[in-house]
Amino acid sequence: xxTPSETVAVQAPEALPVVRTDRLPLLLVPALAxxxxxxxxxFSTWVTLTFxxxxxGMIIFIIASGLTLVFGLMxxxxxxxxxxxxxxxxxxxxxxGLMTAWTVSGSLLLNLVAVLxxxxxxxxxxxxxxxxxxxxxxxxxxGQPLKQILITMGGMIVGEELIKVIWxxxxxxxxxxxxxxxxxxxxxxxVEKYRIIAxxxxxxxxxxxxxxxxxxxxxLLIRAGVQDREMVESLGYRIRRLFIGVFIVGSALAGLxxxxxxxxxxxxxxxxxxxxxxxxxxxxxxxxMGSVTGxxxxxxxxxxxxxxxxxxxxxxxxxxxxxxxxxxxLWRPEGLYSLGKK
Amino acid sequence: xSEPLLKLEGVHTHIGAYHILHxxxxxxxQGELTVLLGRNGAGKTTTLRTIMGLWQASQGTIHFEGTDIxxxxxxxxxxxxxxxxxxxxxxxxxxxxxxxxxxAARGSRRIEDMDAERLEWVFGLFPAMKxxxxxxxxxxxxxxxxxxxxxxxxxxxxxxxxxxxPSKGLAPxxxxxxxxxxxxxxxxxxxxxxxxxxxxxxxxxxxxVAVMDGGRVVHAGTMAALAEDEALQQSLLGLSLxxxx
Ligand SMILES: Nc1ncnc2c1ncn2[C@@H]1O[C@H](COP(=O)(O)OP(=O)(O)OP(=O)(O)O)[C@@H](O)[C@H]1O
Ligand SMILES: [Mg+2]
Numbered sequence: 001x002x003t004p005s006e007t008v009a010v011q012a013p014e015a016l017p018v019v020r021t022d023r024l025p026l027l028l029v030p031a032l033a034x035x036x037x038x039x040x041x042x043f044s045t046w047v048t049l050t051f052x053x054x055x056x057g058m059i060i061f062i063i064a065s066g067l068t069l070v071f072g073l074m075x076x077x078x079x080x081x082x083x084x085x086x087x088x089x090x091x092x093x094x095x096x097g098l099m100t101a102w103t104v105s106g107s108l109l110l111n112l113v114a115v116l117x118x119x120x121x122x123x124x125x126x127x128x129x130x131x132x133x134x135x136x137x138x139x140x141x142x143g144q145p146l147k148q149i150l151i152t153m154g155g156m157i158v159g160e161e162l163i164k165v166i167w168x169x170x171x172x173x174x175x176x177x178x179x180x181x182x183x184x185x186x187x188x189x190x191v192e193k194y195r196i197i198a199x200x201x202x203x204x205x206x207x208x209x210x211x212x213x214x215x216x217x218x219x220l221l222i223r224a225g226v227q228d229r230e231m232v233e234s235l236g237y238r239i240r241r242l243f244i245g246v247f248i249v250g251s252a253l254a255g256l257x258x259x260x261x262x263x264x265x266x267x268x269x270x271x272x273x274x275x276x277x278x279x280x281x282x283x284x285x286x287x288x289m290g291s292v293t294g295x296x297x298x299x300x301x302x303x304x305x306x307x308x309x310x311x312x313x314x315x316x317x318x319x320x321x322x323x324x325x326x327x328x329x330l331w332r333p334e335g336l337y338s339l340g341k342k
Numbered sequence: 343x344s345e346p347l348l349k350l351e352g353v354h355t356h357i358g359a360y361h362i363l364h365x366x367x368x369x370x371x372q373g374e375l376t377v378l379l380g381r382n383g384a385g386k387t388t389t390l391r392t393i394m395g396l397w398q399a400s401q402g403t404i405h406f407e408g409t410d411i412x413x414x415x416x417x418x419x420x421x422x423x424x425x426x427x428x429x430x431x432x433x434x435x436x437x438x439x440x441x442x443x444x445x446a447a448r449g450s451r452r453i454e455d456m457d458a459e460r461l462e463w464v465f466g467l468f469p470a471m472k473x474x475x476x477x478x479x480x481x482x483x484x485x486x487x488x489x490x491x492x493x494x495x496x497x498x499x500x501x502x503x504x505x506x507x508p509s510k511g512l513a514p515x516x517x518x519x520x521x522x523x524x525x526x527x528x529x530x531x532x533x534x535x536x537x538x539x540x541x542x543x544x545x546x547x548x549x550x551v552a553v554m555d556g557g558r559v560v561h562a563g564t565m566a567a568l569a570e571d572e573a574l575q576q577s578l579l580g581l582s583l584x585x586x587x
């Protein structure tokens with residue numbers, strides 16, 4: 001028998017694998033927009049619709065991003081996520097109601113301060129309620145999918161009723177501060193200022209999230225946990241803590257999304273959350289459960305498609321999102337970005 | 343003999359309705375490499391997972407450095423100084439090799455914080471890690487992934503390494519590389535519990551050996567004694583060394 005040499009055995013030099021990032025799904029958004037152009041016909045109408053769709057998509061992304069990570073990390077399907085949207089939106093009606101003097105003033109600064117204050121309060125309250133919600137509704141049913149679905153749906157209903165108790169069952173106005181009203185002319189297309197703001201805000205949230213997920217240890221742990229939470233625990237990290245953190249941030253972002261949604265519609269109803277809920281799940285299924293980038297693309301697709309079909313064929317608009325989901329899943333059964341979850 | 347670093351006594355493990363471990367007794371002495379052998383389905387992986395707290399022992403004790411860790415949660419067990427390389431390697435394929443390292447190094451927030459000297463030592467054992475440092479771990483070959491899995495376990499000093507079948511599916515040259523790495527690890531007095539099916543691999547590294555069958559340890563002794571006793575090998579493992587080579 002041969003004694004093994006104590007040097008590393010000579011091996012053929014290993015080839016460097018080619019780093020190939022999967023960018024194909026990213027092309028879907030411009031592809032959909034271009035596809036819609038000939039159907040819409042008028043270029044200026046198309047620009048208006050596209051901005052509306054992007055703004056809507058960004059808001060949906062902000063709302064759904066937490067939901068997809070919450071599922072990715074702990075396989076928790078939270079059908080009560082919509083509560084945080086409604087809660088955020090109603091908080092904003094209260095905050096902006098108190099600050100009417102500022103919102104109707106012509107000063108951009110005062111307008112901005114009022115909106116930021118509303119967003120901050122909405123996020124804080126939604127995040128705070130998220131802590132209690134995780135404790136009381138999610139934690140008792142970890143690892144029990146059926147109970148989870150039932151109890152989180154129950155949470156949605158109870159939450160909505162509580163909101164009605166506090167703010168009343170009627171729609172409440174949520175008016176845009178003066179400076180954010182009106183449109184900008186791009187060529188002969190009118191684009192509402194607020195939609196541009198929503199797009200910018202959505203991009204900022206996406207960039208911040210991408211930064212955290214790729215540049216901080218907590219972010220790396222979240223991505224690792226989405227893939228293999230047992231291994232994260234075996235390396236000595238408490239995944240539960242990480243999850244609670246993600247849940248709180250996700251709830252706060254849903255609150256922020258609620259404010260933005262409310263300002264977009266200029267009014268808020270208690271059923272807002274439950275109405276958006278289905279859309280959220282369509283988005284995260286399209287994107288691939290657990291993938292933030294997938295969620296981003298999915299949200300933009302859903303936002304754009306909703307606006308194009310709403311204009312072209314309002315009857316189709318109702319199920320166009322489901323159709324989109326089916327097509328995406330036929331192409332990629334696990335969604336745009338599958339995470340190779342264990 | 344002094345108290346072993348790790349000591350399992352009468353450990354039973356149930357997975358759901360299945361009773362998998364039926365009273366495992368196992369000792370791992372400080373500074374030694376103990377090989378856990380046994381046919382497929384003998385309960386080797388289940389034993390490691392039970393030590394790590396990934397399955398809960400339904401009965402029995404698991405003493406690590408004298409304290410019973412049987413009821414502790416996995417992160418706490420890891421923090422007490424046990425590193426685990428699972429059978430499926432547990433690579434985070436979405437992350438780069440560097441990012442896999444940084445997560446394994448609990449003490450560091452960023453790559454720059456990691457102990458550079460130790461890092462070089464790990465690179466010396468597994469040069470591919472340095473070469474593919476910025477590559478997504480999912481693109482590594484099977485052998486490289488296995489190396490990453492072991493490298494991750496030693497990126498910071500740990501008191502005990504639990505390693506599940508590191509030779510699985512590897513080409514002979516890579517296995518040789520792995521053996522060299524383990525020899526170097528042994529030189530640093532690291533205590534290792536190694537699950538291995540490849541008796542040739544196991545024989546070259548093991549100080550002690552325990553053989554499992556049907557959810558129990560059916561033989562424990564020195565590797566030297568087992569390596570010499572072909573009749574014993576035959577009866578325990580159903581193979582002789584001569585036939586294997
Ligand atoms: N998740 C599980 N659910 C049910 N039974 C399981 C599970 N995991 C393992 N078992 C059973 O437990 C027994 C021991 O499995 P274990 O994986 O510990 O064996 P092993 O010695 O590691 O085998 P191998 O050499 O094939 O890796 C087997 O009979 C297996 O079928
Ligand atoms: Mg096994």
